[in-house]
Structure formats: structure tokens, C-alpha cells
Amino acid sequence: MKKIRRLPLSDIFFGIISFSASFLVLTLIFSTIFVLYDESSLAIHRFGIINFILTEDWNPVKEIFGAAAPLYGTLVTTVLSLLFAIPVALGIAIFLSEVSPHLLKTPVGIAIEMLAAIPSIIYGMWGLFTLAPIMADYIEPALQNTLGQIPIIGKLFEGTPQGIDLFTASVVLSIMIIPFIASIARDSLNLTPNLMKESAYALGATKWDVVKDVMIPYAKLGIYGGIVLALGRALGETMAVAFVLGNRHEISASLFDAAATITVTLANEFTEADSDVYLSSLFYLALILFVMSFIILAVAKFFLLRAERGYSR
Amino acid sequence: MIYEESYVKKRKIKSFIALSLSTLAAFLGLFWLGFILFDVLRHGISGLNLELFTEDPAPPGIPGGGxxxxxxxxxxxxxxxxxxGVPVGMLAGIFIAEYARGTKFAKTISILSDIMVSVPSIVVGTFIYAILVKPIGQINYGGILAVAFLSAISAFIFGAVLNLFVSKILLKIIKITSESAVKILNLVITLTTVLFGIFLFIYLMPKLVDRIQGFNGWAGATALAFIMIPVVLRTTEDMLSLVPWSLREAAFALGASYYNVIKDVVIRASMTGILTGVILSISRVAGETAPLLFTSFNNSFFTMNMNEPIASLTVTIFVYATGPYEDWHTQAWAASFVITFFILLVTIVARAIIHWRYKG
Structure with missing residues (x-):
């Protein structure tokens, strides 16, 4: 009788190769953090952590660098774009799961997802050549004439509308992240059991009541996950913003001023950095961005996993 | 019951308004898509001609060129x-979906690669810059690693093709039936593969690493592969988990090893899905700009040499669009047109295949 080998050689060989491939993923993440930290250690030692984050100066000549301006720009564009995107994306999700006739669901759904497939550089070009002039000529003056007249909020709308500013960048970003929120929210809404919806209808609820009081509470975790995921995406978006934000390392209250985000600073200055401290500070910015987006994406993943577990119960 | 009727009416009106607003939101989304695509089409068509694909750029400011x-x-x-990117992503996906199915390790890798998919691509660019571009004049560990990796992958592909050739063609013609002969043949194939890998490493090493000075095409390709790996990994994992477990059990019952089950049953059953995923990941990567900015950089001359800075469509669009010449803008729009519609077409076709194969 032939002896049966427990583990054939091919199995061991293939197992080792595929294991090292999956281990590589782990290695890539940790080596990214390590290499970025290593490269930025010069800047970390010179400027510290708190000091770097709070300093507004960005002066390559005097070799003083601070991340306050790009951090502020990143924060403002991200928050504004979420503010613009969330209502629209939720509206789209509700339309796709409840309002739309059956025939339209797939085509409209695919069309919305196409928005996510368009390369970010196309958003940037479009923002620069098409949206920015429209913003400067029509929308921003209109905003100045209405909202700009209100005493305190008016500060946000001061200055000459150029079109190349925080406001335009946020609008472009919001269009980019709509599909992320919309598709996840739609999938979560669709998971509401029919039994629950039908019970609500039987109690005399209107369609909006069902959406508002049954479906959205049920899909809450999934929607949070989608929003946080979009937040992570908006944080790290480079090209779409690089075209329409200028690159100005100053914090100003007005949304109609050019500004900088971490990504834009990196894209514009990385190849021009001529001193070690300069390059090291840019690596420091990249490290901050990486850690920030990693944490935010982990939170998003946590929500989505919780949501999945909740639905399958 | 006048009170109740008006109350019902109020709620109905409220519902109508809310749902109309959501319809409006959907139209707004479609409006943005149409606006962007129409604009790319409108500007791009005018710059599209044969010269764009066949000619190198003219000096700045002078019209013409491509x-x-x-x-x-x-x-x-x-x-x-x-x-x-694809071999690594696929192998890793196979490992966590098959050998490590259900373990903590598999879950960790799966979650981490989900996060990696969305990590800012510009950070990937800075990372690759630090390991593959910056080390000039010192021992280029990143370069050595990259070459070793490249030769390993090439040897792997070489071995697979050789194996296929021998098993599908040679054995059919010569008709070897003796088991030990097959074993020896297998050994020969393995040895040839390993030797090929070592030869490639020795051959490429001085060619690539020494000559790489600063920005180079390999760094760009590696940066894109970094982005590709988690995408391919996740699709492979998803597609493999769709293959029913009973299919594997049937093969196990016939005495097949796990490697054979994976190779001949699982992969075959999920090939369409995996290939579609690969195509989707290629289309995703084709539109990336940020990771190329400081890895492959840019080059205004024609080159096929990956050791030099090499031009890419996306970086060229960035440079041309922000440049001062009207002619550059036209060409940037034309290039955007090509890249956008290529990506949209690929995405739609791939999605249709997945839809038709797995849901229909």
C-alpha cells in the first residue's frame, strides 16, 4: 500500500509563497509608518509636535516650518465638503432605495457610482477651467450679497471672489465623495427587513415616516460608516484640490481666500524642497496625514463591521 | 373628523415634499456627472487628432505636436x-481566503487592506520616494529589494508558463507515463525556474540599481502596485469566498492536495470574477496622479527607459493644465478625454460582467 503523505510539497511551497505575499501587506503598512517617521525625525526634533501643529509660519528661506495653515485648510475643506455632500448623498440613497421606479434603480445607481470612477485629476481640471469661473462670476458674488451681509457670518464671505479658494475646493470635493456616502447608505437602507417596513405602513405611516422612523434608524451604523469613510477620502484627496486651492500658507477667516491643505503642499513643494529640514517637514506633514487618515478609516471600518454584524443578527 | 383628515393631509404633504427633495438630490448627482462628462467631451473632442498619439511634444509655445x-x-x-501588484495581491488573497480562512490573521489582513485601499495616494508617493528615489549615491536597499522582487515575480511567471507548456503540449506529444519521469521533469522545471530567477537578478542588478539616479519609472510602477495590491487582494478574497465549500470537499474526497484544489477547482470557478477585479484595479490605478508626482516625475521627451524619469498621462495633464499656453490646455483636455472615457468604459464593462456572472 502506498503511504499517504500528509502535506504534499507543492502545498508547503505554495502556502509559504502566498503567506509571504499576505505578510507583505502587513509589512507595507508598518514600513510606511516607520519610513515616514524616520524621514521626518529631523523636523520632529527641531519643531516638536505641538509646536509644529500650532505654528502658522512656512518659511523655506528661514527654515521655519509649521503645519497650522495646511492643517486648517484640510480641516475646513473636509468639513465643508461633508456638509455639502451628506444631504445630497442621503437624498440619493433614499431615492434609490424607496422612491425610484424599479427600472431606474440600476442605471441611476451605476451613474452615481461612475462619479467615483472619474479620476481625481479630471475633477481638478474641470474645477479649474469650468467651475472656478462660474463660482467667481456668479455664485460667490451672490453669496456675498446675501449671506455676506449678516454681521458675524459675513466674515466668512469677505474678499474678492477669485474662484480659486476654499469654497470651490470644498464643492469639488463634495461632488467626489457623494458616491461613497450614497452607495453605502443605499446598501444599508436596502437591508431593512420588509416586515418592519410593512408593519409601519400598516400603522398608517407615510413613505417619509417609514424612511425617517424605520429605515434610517435601522441603517444608522452603515450610514455613519459611509460618512466617516468619505471623511477619510476627502482628507487625502490631492489632485482635485491642488488645482482649485492655490497654495497659500496663511490662515484667513474668509472662505473666498486661497489656502493650502496637507496634500496640496506635498504635491506642490515636494520636488522643490532644497534643504534637508524642508524635505523632512514635508515628510512630517505626510506622516500626520497618514496617521490621521489611518485612524479615521479604521473608525469607518469599525462602524461598517458593527453594522454588518447587526444586520446579520 | 375634520381634524384627523387635515392631519393626514399634512403628513402626506410632508412626505411628498421630503421625497421630492430626495428625487431632486438624485437629479443633482446626475447633473454633476453629466456636467463633468459633457465638459470633458466638449473640450476634449476639439483637441483629439492622430498627432496626439503619434507625435512627441513640440517645444513650449509652438503649436502642434502630441x-x-x-x-x-x-x-x-x-x-x-x-x-x-496583481500576483502579490492574488496570492495574498488566496492565502487569507483559503489557508488562513476564518483565522484572526486573515481578518486583520482583510481589514488592514480595506483601510489601505483608501489611504491617501500621495502618502504612498512620499513613501516610495523615500525608499526608491532618495537613496542616491548610497547603497540602494530599496532598489535591490525591488530588483529581487521583480526577478522573483518574473521567475514565478516564467515557471508557470513553462509548467503549462510542458504539461499541456510536451507531455501530450511525447506521452510519458512513468511516474518517476514526471517527477524528474517537475524537478527540472523547478530548477530552471529558480536558475532563471537568479540569472535575472544578477543580470538586472547592475543594469537597474546602478543607473537609477533619482526619479525613475520603476518607482512610479511600484507606487501604483502599492495601491493595486489591497484592491486585488480584497476582490480575490471576496470571489474565492463565493465558491461553495462543497466544491472543495468534492475535490478533497478525490484525494487532491489543497494546492491542487486551489489551482484546479477554486481558481477556475472564480476566474471571471478575479480577472474582472484585476481589470477594475487597473482602471483605478490608471487615473492616479498623486503617487506619480515624485516617483516617476515627468519627462518632456520620449523615453522607454524605466531607469529615467518617465512621463505619464496624468502628470502631463497636471503640468499642461496648470501651464500658461493655450495649446497645452487643449492637449490636456484631449488627454483627459481619452483617459476618462477609457476608465468609464472599462468600469462599466467590468461591472456588467460581474453583474451578469454573479447576480443574473
């Missing part, structure tokens, strides 16, 4: 990114 250098560079970078 973007051949960028098209070729883009193809080259994406091709090598695929060569590096």
Missing part, C-alpha cells in the same frame, strides 16, 4: 505596476 511620450510612459508604468 503626447506620444506620455501615452507610452503611462502604458509602461501601468503594465509594470500590474506585473508587480
Amino acid at each position: 503626447l506620444r511620450h506620455a501615452f507610452v510612459g503611462q502604458l509602461e508604468i501601468v503594465f509594470f505596476a500590474t506585473i508587480i
Whole structure:
């Protein structure tokens, strides 16, 4: 009788190769953090952590660098774009799961997802050549004439509308992240059991009541996950913003001023950095961005996993 | 019951308004898509001509010329990114979906790669810059690693093709039936593969690492592969988990090893899905700009040499669009048109295949 080998050689060989491939993923993440930290250690030692984050100066000549301006720009564009995107994306999700006739669901759904497939550089070009002039000529003056007249909020709308500013960048970003929120929210809404919806209808609820009081509470975790995921995406978006934000390392209250985000600073200055401290500070910015987006994406993943577990119960 | 009727009416009106607003939101989304696509089409069509693909750029400010250098560079970078990224992603996906199915390790890798998919691509660019571009004049560990990796992957592909050739063609013609002969043949194939890998490493080492000075095409390809790996990994994992477990059990019952089950049953059953995922990941990577900015950089001349800075379509669009010449803008729009519609077409076709194969 032939002896049966427990583990054939091919199995061991293939197992080792595929294991090292999956281990590589782990290695890539940790080596990214390590290499970025290593490269930025010069800047970390010179400027510290708190000091770097709070300093507004960005002066390559005097070799003083601070991340306050790009951090502020990143924060403002991200928050504004979420503010613009969330209502629209939720509206789209509700339309796709409840309002739309059956025939339209797939085509409209695919069309919305196409928005996510368009390369970010196309958003940037479009923002620069098409949206920015429209913003400067029509929308921003209109905003100045209405909202700009209100005493305190008016500060946000001061200055000459150029079109190349925080406001335009946020609008472009919001269009980019709509599909992320919309598709996840739609999938979560669709998971509401029919039994629950039908019970609500039987109690005399209107369609909006069902959406508002049954479906959205049920899909809450999934929607949070989608929003946080979009937040992570908006944080790290480079090209779409690089075209329409200028690159100005100053914090100003007005949304109609050019500004900088971490990504834009990196894209514009990385190849021009001529001193070690300069390059090291840019690596420091990249490290901050990486850690920030990693944490935010982990939170998003946590929500989505919780949501999945909740639905399958 | 007048009170109740008006109350019902109020709620109905409220519902109508809310749902109309959501319809409006959907139209707004479609409006943005139409607006962007129409604009790319409108501007792009006018700049589209044969010269764009066949000629290199004219000196700045002088009309004429094309973007051949960028098209070729883009193809080259994406091709090598695929060569590096797809095998790694697929193997890793196979490992966590098959050998490590259900373990903590598999879950961790799966979650981490989900996060990696969305990590800012510009950070990937800075990372690759630090390991593959910056080390000039010192021992280039990143370069050595990259070459070792490249030769390993090439040897792997070489071995697979050789194996296929021998088993599908040679054995059919010569008709070897003796088991020990097959074993010896297998050994020969393995040895040839390993030797090929070592030869490639020794051959490429001085050619690539020494000559790489600063920005180079390999770094760009590696950066794109970095982005590709988690995408391919996740699709492979998803597609493999769709293969029913009973199919594997049937093969196990016939005495097949796990490797054979994976090779002949699981992969075959999920090939369409995995290939579609690969195509989707290629289209995703083809539109990336940020990771190329400081890895493959840019080059205004035609080159096929990956050791030099090499032009890519996306970086060229960035440079041309922010440049001062009207002619550059036209060409940037034309290039955007090509890249956008290529990506949209690929995405739609791939999605249709997945839809037709797995849901229909």
C-alpha cells in the first residue's frame, strides 16, 4: 500500500509563497509608518509636535516650518465638503432605495457610482477651467450679497471672489465623495427587513415616516460608516484640490481666500524642497496625514463591521 | 373628523415634499456627472487628432505636436505596476481566503487592506520616494529589494508558463507515463525556474540599481502596485469566498492536495470574477496622479527607459493644465478625454460582467 503523505510539497511551497505575499501587506503598512517617521525625525526634533501643529509660519528661506495653515485648510475643506455632500448623498440613497421606479434603480445607481470612477485629476481640471469661473462670476458674488451681509457670518464671505479658494475646493470635493456616502447608505437602507417596513405602513405611516422612523434608524451604523469613510477620502484627496486651492500658507477667516491643505503642499513643494529640514517637514506633514487618515478609516471600518454584524443578527 | 383628515393631509404633504427633495438630490448627482462628462467631451473632442498619439511634444509655445511620450510612459508604468501588484495581491488573497480562512490573521489582513485601499495616494508617493528615489549615491536597499522582487515575480511567471507548456503540449506529444519521469521533469522545471530567477537578478542588478539616479519609472510602477495590491487582494478574497465549500470537499474526497484544489477547482470557478477585479484595479490605478508626482516625475521627451524619469498621462495633464499656453490646455483636455472615457468604459464593462456572472 502506498503511504499517504500528509502535506504534499507543492502545498508547503505554495502556502509559504502566498503567506509571504499576505505578510507583505502587513509589512507595507508598518514600513510606511516607520519610513515616514524616520524621514521626518529631523523636523520632529527641531519643531516638536505641538509646536509644529500650532505654528502658522512656512518659511523655506528661514527654515521655519509649521503645519497650522495646511492643517486648517484640510480641516475646513473636509468639513465643508461633508456638509455639502451628506444631504445630497442621503437624498440619493433614499431615492434609490424607496422612491425610484424599479427600472431606474440600476442605471441611476451605476451613474452615481461612475462619479467615483472619474479620476481625481479630471475633477481638478474641470474645477479649474469650468467651475472656478462660474463660482467667481456668479455664485460667490451672490453669496456675498446675501449671506455676506449678516454681521458675524459675513466674515466668512469677505474678499474678492477669485474662484480659486476654499469654497470651490470644498464643492469639488463634495461632488467626489457623494458616491461613497450614497452607495453605502443605499446598501444599508436596502437591508431593512420588509416586515418592519410593512408593519409601519400598516400603522398608517407615510413613505417619509417609514424612511425617517424605520429605515434610517435601522441603517444608522452603515450610514455613519459611509460618512466617516468619505471623511477619510476627502482628507487625502490631492489632485482635485491642488488645482482649485492655490497654495497659500496663511490662515484667513474668509472662505473666498486661497489656502493650502496637507496634500496640496506635498504635491506642490515636494520636488522643490532644497534643504534637508524642508524635505523632512514635508515628510512630517505626510506622516500626520497618514496617521490621521489611518485612524479615521479604521473608525469607518469599525462602524461598517458593527453594522454588518447587526444586520446579520 | 375634520381634524384627523387635515392631519393626514399634512403628513402626506410632508412626505411628498421630503421625497421630492430626495428625487431632486438624485437629479443633482446626475447633473454633476453629466456636467463633468459633457465638459470633458466638449473640450476634449476639439483637441483629439492622430498627432496626439503619434507625435512627441513640440517645444513650449509652438503649436502642434502630441503626447506620444506620455501615452507610452503611462502604458509602461501601468503594465509594470500590474506585473508587480496583481500576483502579490492574488496570492495574498488566496492565502487569507483559503489557508488562513476564518483565522484572526486573515481578518486583520482583510481589514488592514480595506483601510489601505483608501489611504491617501500621495502618502504612498512620499513613501516610495523615500525608499526608491532618495537613496542616491548610497547603497540602494530599496532598489535591490525591488530588483529581487521583480526577478522573483518574473521567475514565478516564467515557471508557470513553462509548467503549462510542458504539461499541456510536451507531455501530450511525447506521452510519458512513468511516474518517476514526471517527477524528474517537475524537478527540472523547478530548477530552471529558480536558475532563471537568479540569472535575472544578477543580470538586472547592475543594469537597474546602478543607473537609477533619482526619479525613475520603476518607482512610479511600484507606487501604483502599492495601491493595486489591497484592491486585488480584497476582490480575490471576496470571489474565492463565493465558491461553495462543497466544491472543495468534492475535490478533497478525490484525494487532491489543497494546492491542487486551489489551482484546479477554486481558481477556475472564480476566474471571471478575479480577472474582472484585476481589470477594475487597473482602471483605478490608471487615473492616479498623486503617487506619480515624485516617483516617476515627468519627462518632456520620449523615453522607454524605466531607469529615467518617465512621463505619464496624468502628470502631463497636471503640468499642461496648470501651464500658461493655450495649446497645452487643449492637449490636456484631449488627454483627459481619452483617459476618462477609457476608465468609464472599462468600469462599466467590468461591472456588467460581474453583474451578469454573479447576480443574473
